[in-house]
Amino acid sequence: MKDGITHWFKYASPQNFYPLAGKLWPWFAAAGAVFAVIGLWISFIVAPTDAQQGEGYRIIFVHVPASWMSMFIYLIMAAWAGLGLALNTRLSGMMASALAPTGALFTVISLWTGALWGKPMWGAWWVWDARLTSELILLFLYLGFLALQSAIDDPRRADKAGAVLALVGVVNVPIIYFSVKWWNTLHQGASVSLTKSPSMAHTMLWGMLLMALAFWMYSIAASLARVRCIILERECHSEWVKNALE
């Protein structure tokens, strides 16, 4: 048992994690590509046209999973950041900074597709509704994290400062969400919920879940590939990096 745990702990060292990430990320990328192909096929060809929204509704197959990922990645990022502060592990901070650009990307995709969907459905590119506004604020939080990290030259300090900011942000995310929600609500209610049966057709649900899986796999692959670059950059003075690159 003890050997089992120590065996896993060895991947907390960048030197050991670098080859593991190198082995893993192509598999996640391939899985992401497969899920994306099936998911897009279901969402664009198999899924029936919506009675009220026409063909335009198909945007939600990208929009909803992107929004899920944008929020979920912030949580994961904050978890890594907290782990890094608590245990003082180098890799945790690197993972947090590797996840941030992917999270920001999904936030932008979510906002953009939301605008594309809003124009035909609501007749406006942007409305000041609770979910749109909190997604926009989430983008600001990501940008603040990225800006703070890039403004600090010492990577260890950048990691720790970013970690404090991410944790402060994660405490604030629910507060911001509810404040904005009470401030104004005109968005339609959640279409997928765990407590009641989904209000959409099964093929649509499958399309959405497959797209969400594809985005998951892409996020894991992208952050693993990115963390490899960060490891190389930060450990470039060490012997093993010189050997690994030869």
Place this chain on the structure above:
Amino acid sequence: MRRIGNIAVFGAVVRRDLTLALRQKSEVLTTLFFFAIVASLFPLGIGPESALLHRIAPGILWVGALLAAMLSLQRMFATDFADGSLEQMALSPVPLGVLVAGKIFAHWLLAGLPLVLMAPVLGLQFDLDGRSLAILAASLLLGTPILSLIGAIGAALTLGVRGGGVLLSLLTLPLYIPTLIFGAGAVEADAVGLSASGHLALLAALLSLAVFFAPWATTAALRIGLE
């Protein structure tokens, strides 16, 4: 050596920061003039139509207060960091959290409280009645300490960092949003005949959360910056 109580230390830090600020009054006054100018720019940009101005006045005054409070944030730790006294504070046997709380309170007395007192006067420009002015002042009284508390975290994180001022606004403004919503919302709710007490209660809840967590997070951020 005599042990000094935490409350005495808190008082000493507040007194010190107030003395320092009052020796350089211009810095404090600039923030207040900024608030007055921002509030006066909106009518010039929107037009002198008093019905519209009356309606958007709470939002304008709150956004103005937000920006004015933010402008003065950098001052909270930057000068002490530059002359090394912040490092001495971190080394002293007194908990750094108490010192930080004192500095935050002093910042509120210098940058927050004057805004609370000025806002009703500026509100007169927008034709707000006495009741709205009282609620505006109450919401600012509860809200401006939150701005100082959350801002302190940002100020500590951006200590000695390249482009600190702009970065500070990018970090803190998103976190100010709930305060803005409930603060301006209190006045608006009362104006349309609803009770403002819900908004004020939520502001008070935010304030108690911030009083509890912000000095702690600020201390952690300062220790990272001083490493």
